[in-house]
Amino acid sequence: MRNGINIYEHEIGKKTTIPITVRQLEALIRIAESLAKMRLSSFVDEALRLFHVSTFASASSGNLTGIEGFITFDDQKEVTRIEKQIRRRFIIGSQVSELAIVQDFIQQNYSERTIYKVLHAMIRRGDIQYRIQHKILIRIR
Known part of the structure; x- marks a missing residue:
């Protein structure tokens, strides 16, 4: 998107802004987040696995005592x-x-x-x- 604007700016000889509404910007962010999630899903799965393993290990060993919400x-x-x-x-x-x-x-x-x-x-x-x-x-x- 920016490359096309750069070419256009070079042709007319002055800087311009990209006209975009707040809704379009929010939609662009949601699309980017979705693409990132799809691309990084294996990393997310591994992070969740590590979180579950460490949390359950700590809970079963009693190491969470003293942390807010966890009491013996x-x-x-x-x-x-x-x-x-x-x-x-x-x-x-x-x-x-x-x-x-x-x-x-x-x-x-x-x-x-x-x-x-x-x-x-x-x-x-x-x-x-x-x-x-x-x-x-x-x-x-």
Whole structure:
């Protein structure tokens, strides 16, 4: 495409631009991506194979522990116990200091990291919310 324009520019003696709409440019990009995928499909297949092998090997050996989203079975049990206790002890609408919750569970020999993990998961789901400068937690549901 550019070669034809170069010849034309040389003939008329000045630089021109290629008139193209945004839609045409997007279509050109999609075509180029599709051609690249077809041409590199063997490399993509190999990359996927390597990803699966390394991920499954790490997961089966326990090396993914500590990476966000991956926790051990024991940690999962502890998370479940903490969440059940929070739900049982704090009725919907009750307010309690985050510090009090954390200290109480630490006295019960739960890890601080796991306690905060549970609290943040419950906040993300909308079960609890922060109030008063992130010092007080209120149970929503």
